[in-house]
Amino acid sequence: MNIVKKISLLSWKWKLTVWLSASIFFTFSIFTFFEYHTVSSWLLKQEENSVKQTMNELLKNFHSSSGSLAKEEIQASVPFMEKINTKNQLIRVTDQKGNLIVSQMNGDFPIIEPNQLLGYKKISYFTIGKQQSLIYSQSLNGKDFSGKVEIIRLLDSYDLVRKHLAFAMMLFALTTILISAGIGYILSLQLLKPLSIITKTMNKIKSAGFKERIPVYTQEDEISELSTLFNEMMDRIDDTFQQQKQFIEDASHELRTPISILEGHLSMLNRWGKKNPDILEESLQASVEEIAKLKKLVLSLLNLSKLDHPRSGSMIMPENVGEIIHHTVKDFHMLYKDFQFIEKIQYTNLYGVTEQHFQQILTILLDNAVKYSPVKKEITIETMELRRKFVLKIADNGIGIPKQDLPKVFDRFYRVDKARSREQGGTGLGLAIARKIVEYYEGEIVIESQEGVGTKVIVTFLNK
Known part of the structure; x- marks a missing residue:
């Protein structure tokens, strides 16, 4: 023992x-x-x-x-x-x-x-x-x-x-032990060589960052599979780290502007606004607006973080799809009475998606459509079936998105026109949240747009 x-x-x-x-x-x-x-x-x-x-x-x-x-x-x-x-x-x-x-x-x-x-x-x-x-x-x-x-x-x-046979066999046994020990040592070095490389690479990653990768051997074995899996894991960690870094930078940038405005108005109030009603009114109004923007930004960030750990909720039923769309459109029509919302509910067989997430997607996409349709205020909401999939289309006739900006619109805090988006109260997180919800259900979200013509957002869910 x-x-x-x-x-x-x-x-x-x-x-x-x-x-x-x-x-x-x-x-x-x-x-x-x-x-x-x-x-x-x-x-x-x-x-x-x-x-x-x-x-x-x-x-x-x-x-x-x-x-x-x-x-x-x-x-x-x-x-x-x-x-x-x-x-x-x-x-x-x-x-x-x-x-x-x-x-x-x-x-x-x-x-x-x-x-x-x-x-x-x-x-x-x-x-x-x-x-x-x-x-x-x-x-x-x-x-x-x-x-x-x-x-x-x-x-x-x-x-x-x-006696001679026993002596010869004992001598051969001792020789076998020495040879097998030598072979075992050499084999152990060869077998553990990839693990040694992995250890050295991890030490480099520990000291130098996530850029180091393990060489993948050509033969298809467990070590090669482990090396491939490790590299894929490091790629994901590196991507997540870069996204987190970018998220912190963007969040800091987005928070800095309203905080700076608030600080300026409060400083002005502290110096002159106590005795000047005009300055007091202006600064208080501006502060309330900036706080509202901050509140909206913080809520968006909270919603985005909650998607990393989705909670279970009541699943949507086919008979509720049209009702949820109609109810959401009705709420938007009350806020934007000059807009025309056209509903084309042709297919309602949607399963495996919670009502809360479906309504959240609708709200985000309709809100973007309203914001970027300043002239022709007509928005179409359509559902259809495509190869046994549920498809939701929301189309507007707004300003559209430049072709070079289309690949970036789902990035966090990305705005096509940052100055105009800030004036309209956008946070740049809506489409990022929508895409994360859709991807959670293994769906797909695509944007088709032409500058000056309009934008069409297509959301596809695979019914399970």
């Missing part, structure tokens, strides 16, 4: 090296264990077969002798025994009482009494001194003799081969 805990405290480079080496060594050990026992069993089987072959030749010689089998014939077979006997092997014949009739020894054997051996097994193993021996016995029966033949074979050659 302590070893595992210590390994867990190592760096991933050494963890991979240790575990890879351990797994290779464990696999090799299992393979070596079975190989060692397989080879040992095969060698032992060869020893047994050799002894059996000697026994078969010996018995064949005894039974092929002419006449009845007697002690004299057995004793006369010593030359044949010498001929077939191999090194480190003892052949002997005993009678039924265990008396030794003949014995032929090839090698140095300790003294072995016949009654020391197990006579009831054909093949058995016996330890003589420190040496293991194989004993093979067969009964030998004739008309004048009855006894048994025993072959005792020292397994020193077998033990020597096993």
Whole structure:
């Protein structure tokens, strides 16, 4: 348990090296264990077969002798025994009482009494001194003799081969550990190289900003996918940071003008306005107007920030679409009696959008249409179906938007004509809010405009 805990405290480079080496060594050990026992069993089987072959030749010689089998014939077979006997092997014949009739020894054997051996097994193993021996016995029966033949074979050659095999395998195991450790270390360096690059890049980002990116490898694997995902995440963070920076700069700029105006009027009031009714009236009126602009700007900023965490509300139903449009248009008509609002409600199947957000979009788009239609005061509100999508169109016949400004109209605080927009009380946040609402519902908002002709805003929702 302590070893595992210590390994867990190592760096991933050494963890991979240790575990890879351990797994290779464990696999090799299992393979070596079975190989060692397989080879040992095969060698032992060869020893047994050799002894059996000697026994078969010996018995064949005894039974092929002419006449009845007697002690004299057995004793006369010593030359044949010498001929077939191999090194480190003892052949002997005993009678039924265990008396030794003949014995032929090839090698140095300790003294072995016949009654020391197990006579009831054909093949058995016996330890003589420190040496293991194989004993093979067969009964030998004739008309004048009855006894048994025993072959005792020292397994020193077998033990020597096993020792050499075990030493070779242990040496190979140690070599395998060293090689696997080296391979594991090299592989861990290669595997962790992309992570090291990611770490270095993150440190650069920490000190130098969001411009650094991780190189993406050509092969499609988990590291390549991680690098791509990291770069995409950094792109989004960088974009968000730039937008936030731009938002703060624009908000500061927008707030600075009314605050400066308020400060000027209050300074003027403090110096001369207390005793001058005309200055007092003018400054108070201007201050109220600027505070109203500030209030509108702050409310717009709050609405924009709320869209980052949209709250659930009552979802719009198809039967409510026309009612909401009609109610919103009625409110605008009360404020702008000289405007003509044309409603063309052809399709109302809209789902998955809250009533509050739908009305907010309508209000923003109608407010812009009214502001920038100073001459021909006619606005058209139309709904239709296009490829199973709900489409809302709001068209005016106003001053239009220059072509070069169209890509920027959805940016926060952007105004086509800043001086005129300020006079009309615009904050430059309406279209940014509308686009954020539409994108939240995975919809699309597009503006088509021609300067001096008019503007058409097209909002598309995909019903889910």
